Amino acid sequence: HPGIFNWTDYLTEHGGKPAPVTCFKQPAAPPPNNFCIGMKLEASDPRNLTSTCIATVVGMQGPRLRLRLDGSDNTNDFWRLVDSGDLHPIGYCEKNGGLLQPPLGFRMNPSSWPHYLQKILNGALLAPSSCFIKEPPTPQRNTFQVGMKLEAVDRKNPHLICPATIGAVNKDQIHVTFDGWRGAFDYWCRYDSRDLFPVGWCATSGHPLQPPGHKGSSNIKYSKGEQIMRSGNVAPSPLPVSNAQLTITTKPTSTNQNSPGSSHL
Numbered sequence: 729h730p731g732i733f734n735w736t737d738y739l740t741e742h743g744g745k746p747a748p749v750t751c752f753k754q755p756a757a758p759p760p761n762n763f764c765i766g767m768k769l770e771a772s773d774p775r776n777l778t779s780t781c782i783a784t785v786v787g788m789q790g791p792r793l794r795l796r797l798d799g800s801d802n803t804n805d806f807w808r809l810v811d812s813g814d815l816h817p818i819g820y821c822e823k824n825g826g827l828l829q830p831p832l833g834f835r836m837n838p839s840s841w842p843h844y845l846q847k848i849l850n851g852a853l854l855a856p857s858s859c860f861i862k863e864p865p866t867p868q869r870n871t872f873q874v875g876m877k878l879e880a881v882d883r884k885n886p887h888l889i890c891p892a893t894i895g896a897v898n899k900d901q902i903h904v905t906f907d908g909w910r911g912a913f914d915y916w917c918r919y920d921s922r923d924l925f926p927v928g929w930c931a932t933s934g935h936p937l938q939p940p941g942h943k944g945s946s947n948i949k950y951s952k953g954e955q956i957m958r959s960g961n962v963a964p965s966p967l968p969v970s971n972a973q974l975t976i977t978t979k980p981t982s983t984n985q986n987s988p989g990s991s992h993l
């Protein structure tokens with residue numbers, strides 16, 4: 729299938745080894761997704777982790793749920809795995825002595841919250857407890873190494889999972905670098921983040937995997953010759969070469985000249 733991303737061919741061509749599955753806080757097999765669009769559940773507010781809110785499933789992709797907090801707008805949707813520790817059936821908060829809170833940025837007057845809550849839960853489709861899957865255990869320590877390959881959530885486009893490489897390791901933190909995007913989407917996170925998956929996870933879980941970008945790999949060749957300047961410490965991920973080796977071949981592309989300052993969006 730030319731044009732469809734294939735890890736085996738990619739690793740043969742570009743080198744690199746998949747990070748072992750034991751590095752990740754993910755179960756041996758991706759969990760089943762038994763949720764349906766429209767189901768309501770309890771989730772912690774990503775913008776205010778001390779609040780438990782009502783959320784509705786507004787989309788799904790493999791074992792990932794796209795969630796929207798009830799009473800919030802549609803610009804703060806977030807994604808969680810079905811085995812996320814942040815998700816619980818409706819009633820869990822109250823059973824544990826808590827109170828459901830309005831989301832940060834509640835669209836109405838705060839005094840209307842109790843009535844609003846009653847209204848949205850009346851006759852609602854509640855996600856049954858069988859949908860919720862226990863969070864997997866956390867690996868004891870950070871065993872990622874620089875150069876290892878993985879699949880990672882693009883935090884600027886959190887519906888996307890993309891091929892990535894470990895760019896650096898510092899104690900419990902790892903630097904996730906996205907293949908072919910010259911650093912524009914890279915981030916640091918803990919080794920036990922739920923946004924990190926082993927190579928092949930998307931294929932087995934039924935989640936789409938974005939192909940790598942082409943910036944820094946299609947019309948950029950690594951050889952001796954004319955140098956280009958780049959600002960900051962943005963490395964030409966994922967190829968481990970020094971700036972001194974980086975040159976752009978003169979083969980013109982259609983519109984994007986792939987200049988170092990060009991937009992990545």
Ligand code: MLZ
Pocket residue numbers: 882885888890906909913938992993
């Ligand atoms: N705005 C970009 C998305 C890039 C995603 C990169 N992920 C590492 C585009 O539309 O191509």
